[in-house]
Amino acid sequence: MNFSILIRCFLIGVLASSSLGPIFVLTFNRGAIYGFLRGFATAFGACIADGVYFFLGLVGVLAILKESEKFMFFLDTIGGILLILLGIYSLRKARQGFVTIKMEGKISVFLTAGKSFLITILNPLVFLFFMIIGVQILPEGIQSLTLRQVFFGSFVVALGSLSVLCMVSLIASFVGNCISKAKLRFISFITGLVFIGVGIYLLDHLFMSLIQILR
Numbered sequence: 001m002n003f004s005i006l007i008r009c010f011l012i013g014v015l016a017s018s019s020l021g022p023i024f025v026l027t028f029n030r031g032a033i034y035g036f037l038r039g040f041a042t043a044f045g046a047c048i049a050d051g052v053y054f055f056l057g058l059v060g061v062l063a064i065l066k067e068s069e070k071f072m073f074f075l076d077t078i079g080g081i082l083l084i085l086l087g088i089y090s091l092r093k094a095r096q097g098f099v100t101i102k103m104e105g106k107i108s109v110f111l112t113a114g115k116s117f118l119i120t121i122l123n124p125l126v127f128l129f130f131m132i133i134g135v136q137i138l139p140e141g142i143q144s145l146t147l148r149q150v151f152f153g154s155f156v157v158a159l160g161s162l163s164v165l166c167m168v169s170l171i172a173s174f175v176g177n178c179i180s181k182a183k184l185r186f187i188s189f190i191t192g193l194v195f196i197g198v199g200i201y202l203l204d205h206l207f208m209s210l211i212q213i214l215r
Helices: 003-018 022-034 036-067 071-096 109-121 124-137 147-178 181-202 204-214
Strands: none
Touching: 003 022, 003 036, 003 124, 003 147, 003 181, 022 036, 022 109, 022 147, 036 109, 036 124, 036 147, 071 124, 071 181, 124 147
16 A cells, blocks of 8 residues: 555544544543543544544545546535634634543443544544545545555554544643643644644635636
8 A cells, every 4th residue: 555645544543633622632531530541442442433434434435436526626625614614613622721521430441442432433523524534645646445455544544543642641641630721722722723724725726716717
């Protein structure tokens, strides 16, 4: 499989898990309160869901691309708008601050992983995100991948997501609740800017088309 595709898959996983969303917060808090293992279990369940959604989203998009090449234009437009909205959401979260969770009872790491998997898999925005952003791994001119390549790419996406959330859990287990809210807000702020930047990048074709029309 093309090495550049694997790099893009890994970066998609990193991007998906870097936002200060429910799983990021849940991973940090569980790592801070219960230790690295519970934080890791939370991260593991979420990254499995990420991999599954990436696989399903990319398979569906590739099937549609075989029927209509114009679908890519539509997908990039919707994807750009979605990422800009997610970026704005992250910027708002940066202003609101970091929300902590309540103490939980003693539950197994398997149940912890299962709960985070369900939280992720039941979020329709996650599927929409991976369906739209997943096709961006394709090099220019290539509109199909083998099922094996899609599966391997999904594994790398999950690995990218897990790498970020594991780091979050590890840091949380050491610093606990001592990390300043200002730093967490800064993370959310940077993530928001990244989402907005990628969203604008996906909309470049739309801007070029509008410029040609106005001419």
